[in-house]
């Protein structure tokens with residue numbers, strides 16, 4: 375096993391294994407979920423919590439800290455941003471909601487509806503594209519089957535709009551002939567269906583937040599005690615409501631602890647199967663790491679693992695880490711895991727060091743991994759910034775791994791030194807905002823690999839120590855998908871009650 379491979383493997387498997395004394399099962403109230411007594415201060419650059427739960431600032435650079443007091447535009451999101459129950463997709467109008475008037479605005483080619491005191495506009499071209507008749511839409515697959523080879527935006531013409539079922543649906547007649555028949559094409563839209571897709575900004579934003587991706591709630595070190603939630607492994611496997619709570623907490627805070635998993639090597643898979651399926655990488659599906667005395671691995675096991683994200687050299691980087699602790703190091707000194715919210719660190723940079731934020735979000739870095747494992751030999755390269763920002767300005771992904779940052783740095787030479795300075799700032803803030811803790815056997819630490827940055831302090835191995843960790847990945851596509859299914863199912867159940 376090459377040195378790089380060792381680092382990679384250990385980094386992935388051992389880099390996070392916190393320890394909690396609280397072995398309670400079931401969901402734990404947000405305010406009471408974290409056992410502060412196991413939080414330890416490990417280095418001068420990290421903040422930790424005292425046993426009373428009060429914050430002790432251990433930073434050696436107090437002047438570098440942006441407090442909430444001097445934070446002019448806090449990027450933080452409110453905690454209720456991710457748990458709203460209403461659904462724009464599944465909120466049919468109440469029996470009182472009816473279209474009182476429907477007209478067609480020929481100048482703007484829009485259908486205008488009045489519902490109560492509200493006015494809604496729908497572009498004719500969108501209505502035609504989304505006709506729900508069986509010639510245009512296949513209900514069984516929830517798919518549009520309209521023939522787009524013949525679709526002509528300029529020839530979409532509304533000839534008549536009218537109300538059906540006392541205003542609970544809208545009928546639109548089109549100028550185009552309906553296939554072979556001589557009749558005009560006719561579309562009927564349910565009012566609830568229309569309203570849930572209306573183009574008002576508050577509605578599109580609500581849809582994106584509730585059904586696309588709930589917003590993360592970023593947190594600094596002083597908030598960790600409030601954000602880390604625990605769920606019972608049995609409850610997550612058995613109860614859909616708890617499964618949903620775990621996923622929602624994972625989306626919101628980026629890290630969640632699962633407690634009480636059996637001490638066998640198959641539990642990450644059982645957890646992953648509850649959501650979707652394990653994301654395979656060139657290291658396989660599950661990775662098992664046991665500390666072995668007297669091997670070349672031991673030196674690496676004992677040394678600190680720098681904070682990092684896993685597998686930044688993947689275009690489709692595995693989204694979420696599952697790390698199951700079967701046996702923890704018996705040595706009470708060292709071996710704590712470090713973890714920080716990379717999104718929070720990025721927001722700190724964006725707000726207080728915008729030039730450095732720009733450098734880290736605009737400079738493509740070469741990430742790479744070269745080696746061999748169970749899936750054969752590999753040479754992976756992917757170029758991406760340390761801070762990946764979406765078109766909407768939101769943070770999408772953090773990449774940081776010292777061992778896997780390539781010596782090839784494919785940027786203009788003048789960019790090099792400023793980038794290093796910006797990176798130094800990023801790492802300083804990262805360590806300032808990192809928490810440390812250890813897992814106990816039966817814990818499965820779950821955290822976002824596109825958001826959280828994790829590592830491990832050094833420790834001294836002892837005789838008979840058989841630290842044993844099993845890890846696996848899940849992809850966010852599957853996690854979000856499962857959340858939508860759970861939401862839709864619970865809403866259906868509620869409507870049927």
Ligand SMILES: [Zn+2]
Pocket residue numbers: 505506507508509510511559560561
């Ligand atoms: Zn149609």
